[in-house]
Amino acid sequence: MEINYKIENNVAIISWNMTTSPMNVLNDISIPEFESHLQNAYADPSVKGIVITSEKNEFIAGADVKMLLKNNDKDPAETYKFSLDFNNIFRRLETCGKPVVAAINGTALGGGYEVCLSCHYRIALDNPKAQIGLPEVQLGLLPGGGGTQRLPRIIGMEQALMLMVEGKRVNPKEAHSLGMVNDLASSREELMDKAIKWVLANPNAIQPWDEIDKKTGAIKARENYKVPGGNVQSPTGMRTFAGGTAMIMDKTKGNYPAPIAILSCVYEGLQVNMDRAIAVEVRYFVKVATSREAKNLIGVMFLGKNEADKGASRPKDIPKTEVKKLGILGAGFMGAGIAYVSAMAGIEVVLKDVSLENAEKGKEYSRGLIKKGIERGKTTAEKGEQLLSLIKTTDAAEDLKGCDLIIEAVFENRELKATVTKEAEPMLAEGGVFGSNTSTLPISGLAKASAKPENFIGIHFFSPVDKMMLVELIRGKETSDYAVALAVDYVKKIRKTPIVVNDSRGFYTSRCFGTYTSEGIALLKDGVDPILIENAGKNAGMPVGALAVSDEVALDLALKISGQAIKDGALGEDDTTYQVTKLMVEDLGRLGKKNKKGFYEYPADGKKYLWEGLAEYFPVAETQPDIEEVKKRLLYRQVVESIKCMDEGVLITKLDGNIGSILAWGFPAYAGGTLNFPDFVGTETFLKECDRLADTYGERFRLTSQQKELVKTL
Numbered sequence: 139m140e141i142n143y144k145i146e147n148n149v150a151i152i153s154w155n156m157t158t159s160p161m162n163v164l165n166d167i168s169i170p171e172f173e174s175h176l177q178n179a180y181a182d183p184s185v186k187g188i189v190i191t192s193e194k195n196e197f198i199a200g201a202d203v204k205m206l207l208k209n210n211d212k213d214p215a216e217t218y219k220f221s222l223d224f225n226n227i228f229r230r231l232e233t234c235g236k237p238v239v240a241a242i243n244g245t246a247l248g249g250g251y252e253v254c255l256s257c258h259y260r261i262a263l264d265n266p267k268a269q270i271g272l273p274e275v276q277l278g279l280l281p282g283g284g285g286t287q288r289l290p291r292i293i294g295m296e297q298a299l300m301l302m303v304e305g306k307r308v309n310p311k312e313a314h315s316l317g318m319v320n321d322l323a324s325s326r327e328e329l330m331d332k333a334i335k336w337v338l339a340n341p342n343a344i345q346p347w348d349e350i351d352k353k354t355g356a357i358k359a360r361e362n363y364k365v366p367g368g369n370v371q372s373p374t375g376m377r378t379f380a381g382g383t384a385m386i387m388d389k390t391k392g393n394y395p396a397p398i399a400i401l402s403c404v405y406e407g408l409q410v411n412m413d414r415a416i417a418v419e420v421r422y423f424v425k426v427a428t429s430r431e432a433k434n435l436i437g438v439m440f441l442g443k444n445e446a447d448k449g450a451s452r453p454k455d456i457p458k459t460e461v462k463k464l465g466i467l468g469a470g471f472m473g474a475g476i477a478y479v480s481a482m483a484g485i486e487v488v489l490k491d492v493s494l495e496n497a498e499k500g501k502e503y504s505r506g507l508i509k510k511g512i513e514r515g516k517t518t519a520e521k522g523e524q525l526l527s528l529i530k531t532t533d534a535a536e537d538l539k540g541c542d543l544i545i546e547a548v549f550e551n552r553e554l555k556a557t558v559t560k561e562a563e564p565m566l567a568e569g570g571v572f573g574s575n576t577s578t579l580p581i582s583g584l585a586k587a588s589a590k591p592e593n594f595i596g597i598h599f600f601s602p603v604d605k606m607m608l609v610e611l612i613r614g615k616e617t618s619d620y621a622v623a624l625a626v627d628y629v630k631k632i633r634k635t636p637i638v639v640n641d642s643r644g645f646y647t648s649r650c651f652g653t654y655t656s657e658g659i660a661l662l663k664d665g666v667d668p669i670l671i672e673n674a675g676k677n678a679g680m681p682v683g684a685l686a687v688s689d690e691v692a693l694d695l696a697l698k699i700s701g702q703a704i705k706d707g708a709l710g711e712d713d714t715t716y717q718v719t720k721l722m723v724e725d726l727g728r729l730g731k732k733n734k735k736g737f738y739e740y741p742a743d744g745k746k747y748l749w750e751g752l753a754e755y756f757p758v759a760e761t762q763p764d765i766e767e768v769k770k771r772l773l774y775r776q777v778v779e780s781i782k783c784m785d786e787g788v789l790i791t792k793l794d795g796n797i798g799s800i801l802a803w804g805f806p807a808y809a810g811g812t813l814n815f816p817d818f819v820g821t822e823t824f825l826k827e828c829d830r831l832a833d834t835y836g837e838r839f840r841l842t843s844q845q846k847e848l849v850k851t852l
């Protein structure tokens with residue numbers, strides 16, 4: 139039994155309590171059982187009404203994501219039937235002739251909240267941690283259980299669209315003020331009491347959109363229901379759709395089909411009666427549910443990321459480790475961030491810098507974040523004090539005694555890193571691990587300063603540390619499985635996503651991300667209009683244009699990295715990035731955002747704009763390429779480099795490659811990450827295009843026959 143059924147005071151109580159799944163979810167097991175309980179309640183003449191609730195912490199967390207992924211591979215006709223059957227349950231429920239109340243005892247998301255929407259009345263337990271909403275869009279889907287039709291009819295189009303298009307979740311109090319639930323209860327007892335009372339007091343409950351025509355005795359054939367805030371054709375309605383379309387296109391550039399499909403569902407559905415409206419929704423649901431975008435968002439961004447979060451790349455057979463005391467060398471920008479996220483996870487932190495003053499400055503950073511958190515109601519002063527008490531500042535190496543892990547985040551200088559490694563390593567507890575947060579220096583080289591290179595590892599955070607969810611762990615030549623396991627356990631503890639890669643110039647993430655900026659620079663040198671380069675990057679789904687992000691990272695840094703690669707023989711003197719950044723930095727003194735002069739100008743009193751002087755050094759060609767071609771160059775470069783990383787063994791798993799590309803540098807999630815990209819565009823097409831791009835623009839797009847074979851197995 140997944141769902142309990144009992145009758146109390148002539149009211150059927152249908153109470154979810156799944157045993158086959160840790161949370162109540164709608165799936166192949168629970169849906170038929172739910173339906174059969176409902177049928178019993180409809181058929182039993184002694185039952186005056188129904189209350190739907192749950193015995194777990196949550197009400198119903200949503201549809202089983204694995205079931206949704208299965209829909210993606212099915213014949214659309216099968217998904218159509220599935221969706222129609224699913225909706226019929228809800229439609230029968232709201233037209234069963236007996237009052238039905240949702241007693242929402244906890245989180246009700248997606249299909250879980252759609253159950254509530256098909257009830258005649260909704261009461262929620264006022265638990266500030268519970269979440270209510272229709273977040274399907276985040277999986278590339280739309281609410282497919284009538285949500286796109288019922289929510290706008292209940293709370294109005296504008297609010298409903300905002301919630302559905304952004305997939306926003308709200309707590310019960312907010313849900314109440316928006317009209318998503320009708321009433322609140324302060325305890326489970328009160329919740330059930332109110333629910334049963336409502337059922338008994340409203341024997342003739344009916345959905346407002348199902349009014350009976352007094353003459354014919356049937357449900358009014360045409361949409362007769364006044365949508366709160368105005369119907370589709372009203373001035374507000376028209377404004378909502380025009381504004382909504384513009385906002386979605388600005389955000390998604392048309393790369394994600396679900397938000398526009400939600401808009402269409404509401405637009406079409408609100409002009410017809412509920413039965414036809416459901417048919418509209420089913421039609422669009424099938425379209426998005428079988429899309430590649432949904433497959434990638436569910437398969438990679440949801441299920442894949444979950445796997446990575448659980449430590450999919452952790453070496454097996456190493457007993458669980460725990461970092462209780464963490465040392466951080468360097469309380470600068472990165473060190474301060476690492477201290478904050480670690481203390482947040484309850485880890486004791488020793489934050490060391492060259493002076494106590496510097497170390498204190500690093501701790502100030504946590505104070506600032508806590509202050510913001512309190513202002514936004516995300517934390518309390520008491521919790522903030524607790525967190526701060528975990529961060530000890532120091533300038534003395536002895537204070538690092540007994541650390542399970544030490545992470546150095548001092549200046550990016552090989553000699554300095556060697557000195558601090560030698561000084562701090564002896565302070566480690568037995569079995570302690572030393573990590574470097576270097577962004578460019580190969581780990582195997584840095585490990586030479588270590589007395590225990592097997593316990594030396596790269597722990598690469600991204601900035602800003604508190605916001606960026608990925609941590610790239612880099613195995614040096616001698617790094618042991620034990621050190622990797624400890625680092626993975628630490629990353630899990632601070633609730634970030636770990637990926638594990640092998641050592642390489644720029645590791646995986648910086649190396650591949652660098653190809654985006656360098657292709658942007660190559661396009662500039664080829665005479666492509668800079669505004670086209672930037673627009674193409676964003677249209678392809680990258681968060682920032684290639685030239686803008688080059689400015690942000692700093693052009694002198696790009697020059698330093700490419701210069702070092704030339705010295706090491708990895709690049710030739712004619713490298714485009716080297717040539718262009720050399721000109722920008724050495725001849726023109728343009729270092730990027732940091733000196734307010736780069737590819738862009740950064741006026742003190744306004745928004746950045748592309749530097750007009752660029753045209754003098756990089757003349758804009760008379761004939762410009764099609765935007766699709768520019769997008770291709772920008773995306774394919776990153777994908778080709780990721781395939782090379784896989785081929786060379788820098789990447790160990792496809793999952794890490796995909797998750798890393800999306801979380802580290804914002805490669806488009808709709809494509810499922812760099813290594814899913816060939817499948818997204820079609821493997822054969824991808825391989826042909828790589829050859830064509832290589833023939834046209836250079837060998838950097840060329841894949842070897844071995845790499846081509848590898849692509850076919852991805």
Ligand code: NAI
Nearest residue numbers: 468469470471472473491492547548549550575576577601
């Ligand atoms: P930063 O310049 O903000 O901080 C460096 C800190 O190290 C300074 O506070 C300095 O006083 C301190 N320091 C210098 N010598 C020291 C010593 N002997 N003992 C203790 N502390 C000492 O630098 P940032 O940006 O925090 O970078 C630190 C490391 O993180 C670098 O290796 C950098 O490449 C890497 N990194 C930086 C990222 C970024 O976006 N800034 C991203 C990922 C990695």
